[in-house]
Amino acid sequence: MAEQELFLPSTPGKFKDKSHSLHRQFHRCFASTSTMFLWALFLVALTAAYLSFQSFVDSGSKYFSSAWGGIHWERQVRSSAQIHRQNGFSVLVTGAAGFVGSHVSLALKKRGDGVVGLDNFNDYYDPSLKKARKSLLNSQNIFIVEGDVNDARLLAKLFEIVPFTHVMHLAAQAGVRYAMENPHSYVHSNIAGLVTLLEACKTADSQPAIVWASSSSVYGLNEKVPFSESDRTDQPASLYAATKKAGEEITHTYNHIYGLSITGLRFFTVYGPYGRPDMAYFSFTRNILQGKPITIYRGKNRVDLARDFTYIDDIVKGCVASLDTAKKSTGSGGKKRGPAQYRIFNLGNTSPVTVPMMVGILEKHLKVKAKKHVLEMPGNGDVPFTHANISSARRELGYKPTTDLQTGLKKFVKWYLSYYGYNHGKSAVLKKSQLGQWLADVGKGARRPRGLAEP
Numbered sequence: 001m002a003e004q005e006l007f008l009p010s011t012p013g014k015f016k017d018k019s020h021s022l023h024r025q026f027h028r029c030f031a032s033t034s035t036m037f038l039w040a041l042f043l044v045a046l047t048a049a050y051l052s053f054q055s056f057v058d059s060g061s062k063y064f065s066s067a068w069g070g071i072h073w074e075r076q077v078r079s080s081a082q083i084h085r086q087n088g089f090s091v092l093v094t095g096a097a098g099f100v101g102s103h104v105s106l107a108l109k110k111r112g113d114g115v116v117g118l119d120n121f122n123d124y125y126d127p128s129l130k131k132a133r134k135s136l137l138n139s140q141n142i143f144i145v146e147g148d149v150n151d152a153r154l155l156a157k158l159f160e161i162v163p164f165t166h167v168m169h170l171a172a173q174a175g176v177r178y179a180m181e182n183p184h185s186y187v188h189s190n191i192a193g194l195v196t197l198l199e200a201c202k203t204a205d206s207q208p209a210i211v212w213a214s215s216s217s218v219y220g221l222n223e224k225v226p227f228s229e230s231d232r233t234d235q236p237a238s239l240y241a242a243t244k245k246a247g248e249e250i251t252h253t254y255n256h257i258y259g260l261s262i263t264g265l266r267f268f269t270v271y272g273p274y275g276r277p278d279m280a281y282f283s284f285t286r287n288i289l290q291g292k293p294i295t296i297y298r299g300k301n302r303v304d305l306a307r308d309f310t311y312i313d314d315i316v317k318g319c320v321a322s323l324d325t326a327k328k329s330t331g332s333g334g335k336k337r338g339p340a341q342y343r344i345f346n347l348g349n350t351s352p353v354t355v356p357m358m359v360g361i362l363e364k365h366l367k368v369k370a371k372k373h374v375l376e377m378p379g380n381g382d383v384p385f386t387h388a389n390i391s392s393a394r395r396e397l398g399y400k401p402t403t404d405l406q407t408g409l410k411k412f413v414k415w416y417l418s419y420y421g422y423n424h425g426k427s428a429v430l431k432k433s434q435l436g437q438w439l440a441d442v443g444k445g446a447r448r449p450r451g452l453a454e455p
């Protein structure tokens with residue numbers, strides 16, 4: 001009995017009660033488990049919905065923030081890429097709204113090549129100048145895609161639409177001293193952007209030949225002059241130079257592994273019409289005309305800094321000759337089929353001019369004296385001098401610069417005054433009579449500067 005009591009409910013009621021409560025508990029338990037299950041299901045569904053919404057927003061933001069895609073857009077790309085000469089090229093020009101990019105695009109289009117531009121129109125300097133270059137290119141039926149070289153989807157799309165024979169890669173974060181202010185923009189454009197572009201090129205079937213802009217700054221603190229391509233390039237003075245040097249190594253890797261044909265061009269301080277407002281000759285011109293002081297840096301022991309200033313038309317000839325002499329890439333669809341061409345050339349002028357002499361030329365052309373502040377060169381990435389040995393480019397590309405700094409700056413000043421007018425936003429320093437004289441002397445045939453009555 002005691003044993004029975006052990007196994008049987010003391011009373012049926014109790015047992016009944018107990019079994020009922022067990023049943024209820026089971027029910028409750030089941031109910032709560034199923035509720036929990038339902039809740040869990042709900043949460044999973046919610047999370048999935050959130051995640052898919054996020055990815056939609058992500059891809060959507062890319063889509064919405066960039067102005068590419070759609071039938072009309074594709075038609076514009078195709079039409080811009082159309083070749084109008086026998087054995088012509090179809091060239092993707094990155095940085096096409098930039099200084100060198102816009103000039104090269106126009107030259108290629110003029111001779112009948114198909115050109116598609118790509119530019120992110122960033123605001124490193126006044127984007128209105130980039131927009132003006134864009135209008136110029138549009139007027140010659142060159143379409144510039146608004147997008148970033150870091151956008152792999154965009155690049156894949158472009159290669160899907162056009163079988164580019166060549167890529168002229170000029171998109172970059174330029175400027176030597178700005179690298180101290182915004183180092184990451186150099187990594188973003190000059191390293192990450194370059195790799196994204198090379199990935200797209202390597203995957204393309206067939207692969208394009210690539211010509212791209214390196215820089216004279218890779219010679220860094222070298223003292224041996226003139227600078228030759230075989231000289232050491234392992235002591236850069238700025239992050240800008242370091243990213244360009246890294247670009248040379250990175251392109252070599254893609255040449256070696258995937259058979260991409262590569263030509264790297266070391267540009268030496270390129271200047272001219274539609275140039276970059278961040279560069280010294282440009283900002284000096286603006287300041288001189290506005291009556292503002294300019295700062296001239298000087299090296300150690302009061303030695304003047306010097307640059308192998310190179311005129312834009314000469315650089316364009318070097319770029320086009322590089323495209324013309326580039327051998328085909330050997331790979332396709334990401335596979336190397338044989339060794340490919342790898343070249344590096346200096347594109348300079350071979351006649352360095354000191355910064356004070358450059359200012360003297362500007363003063364002469366502008367007919368205004370500069371207010372000069374001379375300052376010891378700060379340790380911000382500048383090198384004391386540059387001087388190109390161009391024998392290799394002369395031999396292989398037929399490169400022969402023909403514009404000296406006097407002539408080149410005269411053309412620049414002529415453009416500057418016709419583009420901005422003589423007072424560029426601030427009070428005028430030039431009197432109308434002075435400008436009339438200028439027009440007679442240097443600007444023969446130049447458009448009258450904006451906002452200026454007939455002198």
Ligand SMILES: O=C(O)[C@H]1O[C@H](OP(=O)(O)OP(=O)(O)OC[C@H]2O[C@@H](n3ccc(=O)[nH]c3=O)[C@H](O)[C@@H]2O)[C@H](O)[C@@H](O)[C@@H]1O
Nearest residue numbers: 174175176215216217267268269279280295296297305382
């Ligand atoms: O050759 C190159 O590869 C490089 O040429 C230029 O760099 P940089 O030669 O420093 O050109 P600027 O910034 O126009 O400076 C020219 C000279 O003027 C000097 N300078 C610059 C600015 C200033 O306010 N004062 C001044 O004396 C600089 O120290 C330098 O000696 C470009 O800005 C780079 O993007 C390019 O890669």
